[in-house]
Amino acid sequence: xxxxxxxxxxxxxxxxxxxxxxxxxxxRDADLDIEAACGGxxxxxxxxxxxxxxxLEKISPKxxxxxxxxxQAFDVRNTSRLSCQISLSDELDGIELEIAKE
Amino acid sequence: MIEKTDxxxxxxxxxxxxxxxxxxxxxISCHVIDNLDKPGGQCAELYPEKPIYDIPSRVxxxxxxxxxxxxxxxxxxxxxYHLNQQVEKIAxxxxxxxxVETSLNNKIRxxxxxxxxxxxxxxxxKIPLENLDLIEEKNILYAVRNKxxxxxxxxxxxxxxxxxLDWTNELSKIANVTLMHRRKEFxxxxxxxxxxxxxxxxxxxxxxxxxxxxxxxxxxxxxxxLVKNNDEIQSFEVDYLLPFFGLKMELGPIANWGxxxxxxLIKVDTEKFETSVPSIFAIGDINTYPGKLKLILSGFHExxxxxxxxxxxxxxxxxNVFRYTTSSKDLHKxxxxx
Numbered sequence: 001x002x003x004x005x006x007x008x009x010x011x012x013x014x015x016x017x018x019x020x021x022x023x024x025x026x027x028r029d030a031d032l033d034i035e036a037a038c039g040g041x042x043x044x045x046x047x048x049x050x051x052x053x054x055x056l057e058k059i060s061p062k063x064x065x066x067x068x069x070x071x072q073a074f075d076v077r078n079t080s081r082l083s084c085q086i087s088l089s090d091e092l093d094g095i096e097l098e099i100a101k102e
Numbered sequence: 103m104i105e106k107t108d109x110x111x112x113x114x115x116x117x118x119x120x121x122x123x124x125x126x127x128x129x130i131s132c133h134v135i136d137n138l139d140k141p142g143g144q145c146a147e148l149y150p151e152k153p154i155y156d157i158p159s160r161v162x163x164x165x166x167x168x169x170x171x172x173x174x175x176x177x178x179x180x181x182x183y184h185l186n187q188q189v190e191k192i193a194x195x196x197x198x199x200x201x202v203e204t205s206l207n208n209k210i211r212x213x214x215x216x217x218x219x220x221x222x223x224x225x226x227x228k229i230p231l232e233n234l235d236l237i238e239e240k241n242i243l244y245a246v247r248n249k250x251x252x253x254x255x256x257x258x259x260x261x262x263x264x265x266x267l268d269w270t271n272e273l274s275k276i277a278n279v280t281l282m283h284r285r286k287e288f289x290x291x292x293x294x295x296x297x298x299x300x301x302x303x304x305x306x307x308x309x310x311x312x313x314x315x316x317x318x319x320x321x322x323x324x325x326x327x328l329v330k331n332n333d334e335i336q337s338f339e340v341d342y343l344l345p346f347f348g349l350k351m352e353l354g355p356i357a358n359w360g361x362x363x364x365x366x367l368i369k370v371d372t373e374k375f376e377t378s379v380p381s382i383f384a385i386g387d388i389n390t391y392p393g394k395l396k397l398i399l400s401g402f403h404e405x406x407x408x409x410x411x412x413x414x415x416x417x418x419x420x421x422n423v424f425r426y427t428t429s430s431k432d433l434h435k436x437x438x439x440x
Binding site: 073 | 144148149152221227229230261262263283284285287289313314315347348350351396
């Protein structure tokens with residue numbers, strides 16, 4: 001599966017996803033400067049991304065934990081998500097997103 | 103006054119706390135320095151309530167429980183904690199000891215330094231806008247050190263957590279406070295939230311729905327904060343902006359100590375966990391070596407091996423006799439005497 005990412009400098013990347021991973025893990029391992037300080041337990045807001053509108057509804061909605069952690073992020077939009085809370089699946093093949101400023 | 107100890111541990115996270123124990127078993131005394139106001143590091147600050155499942159023999163343990171147990175385990179060795187401060191400088195003394203100075207001007211000398219600083223010090227998360235340097239020094243306060251400068255001023259407090267709410271309530275007594283948050287829900291203590299809502303009802307505090315969009319410097323010592331809510335932008339002129347967006351981790355002054363680094367991690371050997379500078383050790387998430395795994399469990403192992411080498415620096419004339427805690431009478435006395 002493919003993941004299409006725009007990094008903080010506006011560069012486009014196409015990454016190989018894996019349905020057993022979270023989105024954060026793929027971004028982190030691709031060295032895209034995702035800090036993911038807490039390691040993926042939804043306890044920081046350093047893996048903040050904007051999901052392309054068209055893909056948003058295919059992802060399971062945010063829970064209260066994630067909504068609360070987003071309070072620590074800047075420029076939170078309707079499309080904001082913490083990438084550690086998004087489990088990849090074949091349905092998300094081709095997902096497009098942008099990494100938020102940190 | 104300069105305090106004296108055998109080893110200075112930088113970082114009071116789980117690995118730093120276990121290092122006190124391992125060093126203590128070898129009669130090595132410790133002082134521990136941490137930038138947070140409490141021991142526990144990430145476990146206590148980021149995920150105190152979240153269960154950890156890979157601590158040997160603990161089927162499940164929360165970050166706070168693990169911290170509490172490690173503190174209890176270290177207690178018999180009477181460690182001295184220096185909290186709320188960061189190590190700013192280290193220097194070699196004529197006696198071959200290290201002199202460590204902290205941001206609160208504490209001076210401590212020791213034979214070894216153990217860096218157990220995880221991903222670095224927790225520092226306030228800054229606003230990711232460019233060209234803020236000038237304003238950040240004057241009009242943006244990431245922490246309140248001196249309340250009196252805020253008296254009678256116009257303040258914009260940003261955030262929805264405990265710090266934002268507590269300071270809104272506190273500073274409303276002496277200044278004109280507007281609290282800004284992206285939603286009218288707060289992840290702060292319920293008491294603080296109801297107090298804030300009460301103050302808002304009585305017009306002692308204003309609430310503003312929105313997020314920081316941009317900040318401009320004004321000539322009258324004030325700043326103009328552009329606040330965005332959905333697609334609407336409003337501007338506010340204030341004396342001070344107080345953003346409370348939680349904490350992030352930064353390597354900080356450690357980067358300038360002349361240690362061999364690799365991508366902000368400290369290179370160590372896997373026998374002694376010593377850095378490129380003799381008598382400075384690095385254990386836990388902050389170090390790197392081939393095959394390194396950032397696990398608390400790995401940090402515990404590293405602490406035990408580091409302690410063996412520290413013994414040689416601390417007691418160069420003594421022989422280190424390897425003992426098990428199960429059988430050593432001497433150790434039992436030490437562990438039960440507290």
